[in-house]
Amino acid sequence: MNESFLVYHEPVFRPPSEANSVILQVTHGCKWNNCTFCEMYTTKKYSVKPFDTIQKELHLLSTMDPNINRIFIGDGDLFSVDFEFIIATLKEIKKHFKKAKRISTYASTRELQKFTKEQLLAIREEGLNLLYIGLESGDDDVLDLINKGIHAEEQAQACLLAKEAGFKISVMILNGLGGQEFTEAHAINSAKLLNKVQPDLLALLVISFPYGFKHFKKRLKGDYHPLSQLEVIKEMRLLLSYLELESTVFRSDHASNYLVLKGGLNRDRDKFIAQLDHIIEHTIHVPSPHLNEFDL
Numbered sequence: 001m002n003e004s005f006l007v008y009h010e011p012v013f014r015p016p017s018e019a020n021s022v023i024l025q026v027t028h029g030c031k032w033n034n035c036t037f038c039e040m041y042t043t044k045k046y047s048v049k050p051f052d053t054i055q056k057e058l059h060l061l062s063t064m065d066p067n068i069n070r071i072f073i074g075d076g077d078l079f080s081v082d083f084e085f086i087i088a089t090l091k092e093i094k095k096h097f098k099k100a101k102r103i104s105t106y107a108s109t110r111e112l113q114k115f116t117k118e119q120l121l122a123i124r125e126e127g128l129n130l131l132y133i134g135l136e137s138g139d140d141d142v143l144d145l146i147n148k149g150i151h152a153e154e155q156a157q158a159c160l161l162a163k164e165a166g167f168k169i170s171v172m173i174l175n176g177l178g179g180q181e182f183t184e185a186h187a188i189n190s191a192k193l194l195n196k197v198q199p200d201l202l203a204l205l206v207i208s209f210p211y212g213f214k215h216f217k218k219r220l221k222g223d224y225h226p227l228s229q230l231e232v233i234k235e236m237r238l239l240l241s242y243l244e245l246e247s248t249v250f251r252s253d254h255a256s257n258y259l260v261l262k263g264g265l266n267r268d269r270d271k272f273i274a275q276l277d278h279i280i281e282h283t284i285h286v287p288s289p290h291l292n293e294f295d296l
C-alpha cells in the first residue's frame with residue numbers, strides 16, 4: 001500500500017444509501033461469486049485484505065478526517081471472513097473513529113448462518129449495526145435457478161438471528177428474477193419470507209442484464225423467459241398484496257426500477273397497490289422483447 005493514498009480495488013459497490021459513507025474494503029470480491037444473475041465481482045478474485053493493510057488504511061483515513069461517522073465495509077460479504085478477524089477490524093475502526101455511529105456491510109445469508117448468536121452479538125457490540133442482505137427471492141425454485149446456495153427457510157433463520165443480535169437489516173428482492181415460469185411463486189413466497197423476517201428496510205429491484213441476455217441465460221440453472229415491464233409491475237403488485245409488515249421502510253427507487261415507490265409498509269401498501277392498479281389498467285401489454293434476437 002502506498003503510505004499516502006488509499007487504493008481501491010475496482011469495481012467498488014455500495015448501496016445507494018451509503019453514498020455519504022467512507023468505504024473500507026476488508027475483502028476484495030465475493031467468496032461465493034456464484035449467483036448466476038450477479039456480475040458484481042466476476043472480474044475479481046476473492047481475497048481477504050491483510051490486517052496490517054487495514055490498519056494502515058484506517059490510520060490514513062483518520063488523518064484525513066478523524067470525525068468520519070459512517071463507514072461501509074466492502075466488498076461482497078463481510079461474513080465470509082473469520083469471526084476473530086471481523087472483531088479485530090471493528091476494534092480498529094473504533095480506535096480510529098470514535099464518532100462512528102453507522103458501520104454497515106453487505107452480508108449473505110449463506111455466510112451469516114454459519115455464525116452463532118453469541119458471535120453475532122459480539123460483532124454487534126463492536127459497532128457493526130446495519131446489514132444489507134440480498135435475499136433475491138423467497139422461492140426455493142428461484143433460489144436454485146440463480147444458484148444462491150441457500151433456501152428460503154435458512155434465509156429466514158439467518159435474518160431472524162441477525163435481528164435478535166440487534167442488527168438492523170435492509171433486504172433486497174429482485175423482481176422478474178424467476179421469469180414467467182416462477183413469477184407467481186416468486187412474488188408470493190418472497191412476501192411470505194419478508195413477513196417472517198419483518199425487515200427494517202426493504203428494497204424491490206428489477207433484474208437487469210448488464211452483460212446481455214444471452215450471457216445471463218447461459219449462466220442460469222434452468223430455462224428462463226423474461227417478464228415484460230407490465231408483467232414486472234403485476235408481479236410487484238402480487239408481492240405487495242401478500243405483505244403483512246409491521247414497520248418496514250420501503251423503497252423501489254433503484255436505477256433498475258420502472259416505477260419509484262417510497263414509504264412505509266404496511267402503512268402505504270394500499271396506496272402503492274392503487275398506483276400499480278392504475279398503471280396495469282392504463283398500459284397496453286407489450287410482450288417481453290425477443291431478447292435473444294437483439295442480444296450482442
Ligand code: SF4
Binds near residue numbers: 034
Ligand atoms: S453472494 Fe451477493 S455478491 Fe456474491 S455472487 Fe451472490 S449476489 Fe453476488
